[in-house]
Amino acid sequence: MDILAHAAENIKMKEEYAKLILENENLKRSQVKQVDKGTSIDLSTQRFSCSFQYYTGFLYDRFYNVYNFFVPGVDLPFEFSKNISSLVSFSLEDQLLLVLIKLRQDFDFKHLSNMFGISSQDCSCLFTNWINYMFYRLGSLDIWPHRDIIIENMPEQFKTDYPNTIIIIDGTELKIQRPSSLHRQSQCYSDYKSCTTLKGLVGVDPRVSIVFASMLFSGSISDKEITHRSGFLDTLKSLLQSGKLQEGDGVMADKGFTIEKEINNVRLCLNIPPFVPSSASQMSGPAVAETIKIAKHRVHVERAICRVKQFKLLTNKVSLSLFSCVNQIWLVCCVLTNFMPFLIEK
Known part of the structure; x- marks a missing residue:
């Protein structure tokens, strides 16, 4: 009987531990900042919110400084070289996030496709188009001060x-x-x-x-x-x-x-x-x-x-x-x- 009671107590402790982990994760996600316009961050962005500096090189707030620089309006200020159907439900924040992760960690496109839920071909096309746009946008800056x-x-x-x-x-x-x-x-x-x-x-x-x-x-x-x-x-x-x-x-x-x-x-x-x-x-x-x-x-x-x-x-x-x-x-x-x-x- 003592063995059964001990086993039941272990199960209860495991359930409470799992509940604490879940509550901690929910707390972390609740602390994720929202876009300046008040819209919610997409799920894939939340997935990396606690490790932004590792994945992108930027803290979370600086990531949005970079994002607001590249996307000053509601829509993307360039057109993709080919139609990518999977990007219909793929937010602009996540597109930039994918590009920065590729630059920072050099994950292959197959890995990125698994992380973001789009095909590796679409990842490659997205990366190339964004890089060309970022090159144009950053290349037009006057970075040499007086x-x-x-x-x-x-x-x-x-x-x-x-x-x-x-x-x-x-x-x-x-x-x-x-x-x-x-x-x-x-x-x-x-x-x-x-x-x-x-x-x-x-x-x-x-x-x-x-x-x-x-x-x-x-x-x-x-x-x-x-x-x-x-x-x-x-x-x-x-x-x-x-x-x-x-x-x-x-x-x-x-x-x-x-x-x-x-x-x-x-x-x-x-x-x-x-x-x-x-x-x-x-x-x-x-x-x-x-x-x-x-x-x-x-x-x-x-x-x-x-x-x-x-x-x-x-x-x-x-x-x-x-x-x-x-x-x-x-x-x-x-x-x-x-x-x-x-x-x-x-």
């Missing part, structure tokens, strides 16, 4: 060390699936990464917001060549003409960017670590101190690139099937990081 705004918001230590340096640049590489063409393999092979890559140039302001992101080039390109071909120098010239930069403003870079002559021709100055003189066996004390000082600030562009590469679609080997929109994906991921909190407090 020099006065940049200087006003500089971290104090940076302002002390390099008060007129406006941008820090660095190159980064994305691993890609090996092309079948031997010529393409040779073009994209990176000695640094020992595999086929694409390379982009990134520029950040002193508070580590991305203000310049180039298109992607084959991985064999040098730092100096990508500075020329990316349009970075032309951008500096146009910013000088518009008054957003002034003569004598600085650009900070690593030693690999042997572009002092080109920067001086634009009437700006280049801050890079000093080289060891050919007549000396080692650096002088002041040169070592300058190297350390530059490295202390230049490391932040690497932090910005690291944040971009937290979008795993760029960290994993980029599939050849995505090559038609790889530049769009790259730029979207770069500019989306500007919707995140500052990496450096003022």
